[in-house]
Amino acid sequence: MSSNPHKKALVFFSAGVGDAILLVPLVNELKKQGYLVTGLFTSPFGCESIFENTQLFDNIKIKKNKLSFILFSFLNFRKYDTVFLNHFSFSKSNLTLAAFLGKDVYTNYKEFTSAQSSPAIHFIDPKPNTHDALQNVFLVNSSATLSDLNFNLNYTSQKTSFNLPKNYIVIQASSANNKAPYKNWDIEKWLELFKYLQIKSPSSTLVLLGDNTELHLNEKINSSNHPNVLSLIGKTTLNDAMEIIYQSQFYIGLDSGLMHIAVALNKPTFTIWGASNPTLYGYEWLGANHKVVSLNLACAPCSSWLNANTNRVSNPALCPDFKCIKDVSVDKVTKELDMFFNTI
Secondary structure (H helix, E strand, O other): OOOOOOOEEEEEEOOOHHHHHHOHHHHHHHHHOOOEEEEEEOOOOOHHHHHOOOOOOOEEEEOOOHHHHHHHHHHOOOOEEEEEEOOOOOOHHHHHHHHHHEEEEEEOOOOOOHHHHOOOEEEOOOOOOOOHHHHHHOOOOOOOOHHHOOOOOOOOOOOOOOOOOOOEEEEOOOOHHHOOOOOOOOHHHHHHHHHHHHHHOOOOEEEEOOOHHHHHHHHHOOOOOOOOEEEOOOOOOHHHHHHHHHOOOOEEEEOOHHHHHHHHOOOOEEEEOOOEOHHHHOOHHHOOOEEEEOOOOOOOOOEOOOOOOOOOOOOHHHOOOOHHHHOOOHHHHHHHHHHHHOOO
16 A cells, blocks of 8 residues: 555454554554554453553544444444454454445455455455464555564553562463463463572562453462562553563563563563464564474464364364473473573
């Protein structure tokens, strides 16, 4: 697409925290091309709060129930030159309302349907083995490459009510609201890793982040055994979590929304991967400051919206053993972490 100064674009944010961050390069690309960009937030996960202390959007609209969304669509009929909804935001109802809102609609949802027969709706065929953020940018720039991805949020630091030490490492020991066993490493192994980190980095506090679905982890953490661990699980808002990550040394965790936030805040990341696809969602391509630890089993990745490996299971949640994550040893993680420490 050519430069379109003063034109208006609308981007749907209908999924979780990770997908919201993966849409940031699309927003930055639109602004680069001269668009005024509005973020439309229909997500039930409160993703709009991620952007409260940023200068990413020209405007934000929050529509949390179907009635207000439908009313917004009719009151803003064809107000936007272009509307974008990626595969995570796609539904037939969203597509219909997007066609009310925009003169042109772009989506990369892989299931082409009869609902997309309107000449105003443009389907951009997703590319296999391509990072999800780049898939999103392809909606507006088909020639973009990984080097074109701009995750800059223009984040403004804020004060929090948490009195944290100067040196700390952020850790998220659970992922996907504790609903994805194919992503989550055993808590007993995390506890072993905490002890290793206490020896490896004795001057650093380990600050644990997570939401109310992960409170069970607090029961496993005995402060006398882990004096360098401070659990804030269930105690922070997304805004708090962003600032805590922003002030941290780096992030250790899993394939999660907070991992994506850490990357957008330019923090090094060390992540342990199970069934999900690091080619689509990981960041090793950014350099040695972003380490992916994976067993790379023959049956992986079975959790992927594109070209999932279904040789063993068609649904990753139905795996009989979750070997891809459960068989990741503490020894393997500590060896990889030693090398990671030498690069940051």
